[in-house]
Amino acid sequence: MSRFKMLALAAASALSFPLPVQASPEQTARLRDAALADTLAWDITEGLTTEIGQRKAGSDAEARARDWAVAKLKALGFSNVRIETFDIPYWERGIATAEITAPFPQQLILTALGNSGATPDKGLTAEVIGFDSLDELKAADPAAVKGKIVFVTHRMAPAQDGSPYGPVGNVRRQGPSIASKLGAAAILIRSIGTDHHRVPHTGVQDWSNGAKPIPAAALSNPDADQLERVLKRGKPVSIALTITAKMAGKRQSGNVIAEITGRDPAAGIVLVGGHLDSWDLGTGAIDDGTGVAITTAAAKHILDAGQPLRTIRIVWFGSEEIGSFGGTNYFDRHKAEKHHVAAESDFGADRVWRFETRVTDAAVPAMKPIAAALLPLGIVQGHNGTADGSDLDELAKSGVPIIALSQDGTRYFDLHHTADDTLDKVDPAQLRQNVAAWTAMLSVVANDPTEYGPVTGKTE
Numbered sequence: 001m002s003r004f005k006m007l008a009l010a011a012a013s014a015l016s017f018p019l020p021v022q023a024s025p026e027q028t029a030r031l032r033d034a035a036l037a038d039t040l041a042w043d044i045t046e047g048l049t050t051e052i053g054q055r056k057a058g059s060d061a062e063a064r065a066r067d068w069a070v071a072k073l074k075a076l077g078f079s080n081v082r083i084e085t086f087d088i089p090y091w092e093r094g095i096a097t098a099e100i101t102a103p104f105p106q107q108l109i110l111t112a113l114g115n116s117g118a119t120p121d122k123g124l125t126a127e128v129i130g131f132d133s134l135d136e137l138k139a140a141d142p143a144a145v146k147g148k149i150v151f152v153t154h155r156m157a158p159a160q161d162g163s164p165y166g167p168v169g170n171v172r173r174q175g176p177s178i179a180s181k182l183g184a185a186a187i188l189i190r191s192i193g194t195d196h197h198r199v200p201h202t203g204v205q206d207w208s209n210g211a212k213p214i215p216a217a218a219l220s221n222p223d224a225d226q227l228e229r230v231l232k233r234g235k236p237v238s239i240a241l242t243i244t245a246k247m248a249g250k251r252q253s254g255n256v257i258a259e260i261t262g263r264d265p266a267a268g269i270v271l272v273g274g275h276l277d278s279w280d281l282g283t284g285a286i287d288d289g290t291g292v293a294i295t296t297a298a299a300k301h302i303l304d305a306g307q308p309l310r311t312i313r314i315v316w317f318g319s320e321e322i323g324s325f326g327g328t329n330y331f332d333r334h335k336a337e338k339h340h341v342a343a344e345s346d347f348g349a350d351r352v353w354r355f356e357t358r359v360t361d362a363a364v365p366a367m368k369p370i371a372a373a374l375l376p377l378g379i380v381q382g383h384n385g386t387a388d389g390s391d392l393d394e395l396a397k398s399g400v401p402i403i404a405l406s407q408d409g410t411r412y413f414d415l416h417h418t419a420d421d422t423l424d425k426v427d428p429a430q431l432r433q434n435v436a437a438w439t440a441m442l443s444v445v446a447n448d449p450t451e452y453g454p455v456t457g458k459t460e
């Protein structure tokens with residue numbers, strides 16, 4: 001950098017000089033490399049998982065987590081820190097137990113799926129009918145299913161990009177409604193997970209197209225293996241099941257928002273964040289304590305470097321796990337504001353390996369400085385048109401550009417939505433690589449006067 005340019009930049013930051021000044025590649029590289037020594041993301045993840053723990057949507061713990069977030073974001077020096085509340089339908093987990101009563105009596109380990117119905121108080125005992133896939137269940141004769149406990153298995157392979165979660169996850173998302181409509185007494189699925197531990201994976205499902213709630217639960221992978229073997233013996237198999245889950249009215253949830261006000265408010269908002277709520281079995285470390293921690297730590301590195309051109313808005317979304325209620329509420333309140341770009345971290349804390357975008361064709365060349373800044377971290381550029389984020393769906397549909405920093409998901413579904421989602425699973429070195437990647441990306445996009453959107457139509 002020339003001495004003149006350095007002086008100009010120093011003057012610009014000292015006087016909050018209003019002209020758009022792009023972050024130079026050298027500035028971005030310096031911020032990125034400094035962020036590799038970040039301690040804040042760990043501090044936030046450790047604090048949230050220790051002082052709050054699980055943060056189930058609508059729970060008292062989620063409310064305490066919002067207050068915790070406000071105190072933390074204020075202490076870090078962000079502006080306009082506030083909570084935006086909304087109501088959600090609240091589901092209580094209760095207890096879930098199951099045992100094979102015939103032909104080989106034994107206990108099974110399982111957990112209820114979100115929005116599961118309950119068994120009668122004393123439980124229910126019924127014959128099991130097994131299916132090797134969701135398609136097999138869809139094709140079932142209702143007479144064969146009526147009054148029985150449906151069991152649906154599958155095979156889910158680990159993958160760096162996590163892509164099996166889409167199709168395999170449909171066993172959880174759709175299986176319960178299909179089984180209910182076929183007249184099943186209850187449904188058990190193989191956990192949507194890639195581990196081999198006796199730790200079941202919960203997750204949300206909705207009763208769609210008027211399906212009436214029935215008890216719905218996931219067996220741990222080894223228990224699903226066991227039930228498969230028992231069924232293969234060819235004798236009638238009965239299970240006694242007790243689930244006391246229930247819907248329990250409306251509860252309050254909310255999004256926590258903080259900002260770095262940009263030099264040019266008309267330049268629009270760069271939205272980054274993750275979701276504050278978690279499932280209740282673990283402490284929500286990788287899903288998604290690290291997501292709010294990584295994005296907040298990156299924003300803090302930008303804040304400390306001087307005022308960016310565009311406003312950076314950090315959102316810790318509430319109630320993502322039960323259907324992205326926080327993302328929907330955010331969109332309803334803020335859709336009239338200009339969003340320059342949005343990005344969410346919600347895939348654990350292992351290293352970022354790819355960066356994807358959803359920007360206009362005209363803006364694709366403007367992604368080059370981001371790609372160049374990410375390459376030294378071992379991050380490759382993926383496609384334009386594919387980036388998304390569960391809390392960003394409505395923004396994306398409205399044309400807001402999206403950037404995704406994809407994390408390595410190879411072991412994510414070993415832990416996802418289980419009691420094993422705890423702080424010890426976070427690798428501090430990989431967490432810091434995430435912060436460096438987000439810092440580099442933010443340094444470019446928050447200071448780049450190029451417009452990336454609106455993105456209309458299908459860009460894939």
Ligand SMILES: [Zn+2]
Pocket residue numbers: 275287288320346347
């Ligand atoms: Zn998540």
